[in-house]
Structure formats: C-alpha cells, structure tokens
Amino acid sequence: MLFYAETPLKFAFSKRLIGEEEASLKVQDSQKKVFSILGVPFDGTSTYQPGARFGPMLLRESSYNFEGYNLYLDKKLDTEFYDLGDVQTVPGNFKKTCHQVQFSVQELVDHGYVPLVIGGDHSISYPVTRALDIGTASVIHLDAHTDLRDDYAGEKYSHATVMRRISELKPENIIQIGIRSSSPEEVQYARENSLIQFTARDVNKNLDQVVDYLAALEGPLYVTVDMDVLDPAYAPSVGTPAPGGLNPLELETLILSLKDKDVLGLDVVEASSSSVGDVTSINAAKVLLDFLFLQ
Numbered sequence: 001m002l003f004y005a006e007t008p009l010k011f012a013f014s015k016r017l018i019g020e021e022e023a024s025l026k027v028q029d030s031q032k033k034v035f036s037i038l039g040v041p042f043d044g045t046s047t048y049q050p051g052a053r054f055g056p057m058l059l060r061e062s063s064y065n066f067e068g069y070n071l072y073l074d075k076k077l078d079t080e081f082y083d084l085g086d087v088q089t090v091p092g093n094f095k096k097t098c099h100q101v102q103f104s105v106q107e108l109v110d111h112g113y114v115p116l117v118i119g120g121d122h123s124i125s126y127p128v129t130r131a132l133d134i135g136t137a138s139v140i141h142l143d144a145h146t147d148l149r150d151d152y153a154g155e156k157y158s159h160a161t162v163m164r165r166i167s168e169l170k171p172e173n174i175i176q177i178g179i180r181s182s183s184p185e186e187v188q189y190a191r192e193n194s195l196i197q198f199t200a201r202d203v204n205k206n207l208d209q210v211v212d213y214l215a216a217l218e219g220p221l222y223v224t225v226d227m228d229v230l231d232p233a234y235a236p237s238v239g240t241p242a243p244g245g246l247n248p249l250e251l252e253t254l255i256l257s258l259k260d261k262d263v264l265g266l267d268v269v270e271a272s273s274s275s276v277g278d279v280t281s282i283n284a285a286k287v288l289l290d291f292l293f294l295q
Ligand SMILES: [Mn+2]
Pocket: 143, 144, 145, 226, 228, 229, 240
C-alpha cells in the first residue's frame, strides 16, 4: 500500500476498519457495495490557479459541516464507506504519481471497494480509470471544459488533456455535461468520436432533458466531477474558473439522478483552496455526500 501512514482527518461519517480488517483492508461481505475514499494531493499539471493538492484535506474538513440525514431523500447516511487516506504522490511528477494512483486504486478494487477519489487536479482521473474496467463503462464527465486536447503546451498528460487520454481507453461512451469552454480541435474530436455533450446552457434551459438522458443509461458508469462545472460564484477556488456555469441545485439534481446506477468509481477534482471554510470545498464535499446518500 502506498498510503501515508498518518491521516489525522477522515471524511465525516466514514467507518473505521478495525483489527484484522484494518490489517488486511479486505471487505468482509463481497456481496455488498463498499466504498473507499482516497485522496490524491497532486496539482503538478495546474496551469492557472494552483492549490488542488489541498483538495483532499479541505474537502474532508468541509465534510464536517454536513448532517448525516438527507431531507430530500428522507434517508440517514448508512452507506458503508471507509476513508483510507491519501495516495503518496510525487510533487511535480505526473508519471510517478500516475503509477502510484493506478496501483493504489487497483489494489482497492482487488480488495472489493468502489473507489471515490478526491483530487487533485483533473489529470489524476486518468490513472483511476486505468485501474478500472473502463471499456464496459459510460463516463459521465461534469466540467466547464471538454479536456479533449491531444496535448497541452507539449504535454500529453494534463488536466487539459485528461478526457482525451480517457477516451483512448475506449469506454462505451463519454457524456460531457456543463460544457462551456473548448477549442476547435476539441470540438472536432468530440464530433468525430460521437461524444455526447450537454452545454451549461443546455442544463440551464432544460435540466430534465439531461436527467432523463442519465436515467435511461444502462450498464456501468464512471463519474468524474470537475468542480469548475459550477459557476465561479459558487466555486471560485478551482484551477481554471469559467463563468456561466451550473448552480449547486442543478449539480445536486444531476448527482441524485445517478440513483440505482452501477457506478464503478467516482472522482471529485480541482477544488483548489488553501483556506478553511472554502465554499468550493463545501460544494465538493456535498457531491460526495449526495452520492453516498444514494447508495
Ligand atoms: Mn475544467
């Protein structure tokens, strides 16, 4: 295991592995869906506002602000999930970090967990998907940006190229939601490869249409949430803010529409603040909690 030995703060409501469970990390009941939270404090590919390395820490801190009961679902949070700490990243080195993340997520999956990963800049979604059976899955991508460039400033691995790299792993399809920023090259790639796109305006004008689309999806899903999908009014501390985004109620509705889906894994990335009480981190923690309430 490549985890840090000390993780003083766990995500709120997470259960603790004890005794033999802790030593083996083994999920006891393999029939049950058991989730593991894993932080990846890495922002080595950030191009504008750095700080996503603090995402795991601040998202956990923000989680203590919430209640263990969801009013809309009339449900107590009884989902079995464990916060297993952070992956040991290598600052400034994506390739080594990528290896560590893929290896760690693979190990969690082998032990029976569904990984819930806290970034980190968006580049870290790539090794997570590499560790999963992504060829059978649809990828739900909530983001302001399409992230489909073949390279960014000559770099193949970047927050700005992550969906291109994931698309090369040949998932069933990619559904991008909240999009409002792209390049001609990316638009062409999305068309040629039949990616599904709902822009931020699509969501704003007809949220039900997007919800219905998600509800009708069959088969396993992977979900990646870049916090810049929200408008900077609600999520100012992100790597690359883009005005004209979703509001928290729209994001909540989209996450709650994943009910009864077979989700192989989920990540929440790009929360880039270094201060306690940060609203971006609070919204990011809510994404994870809303998802956990659904289980
Ligand atoms: Mn983005």
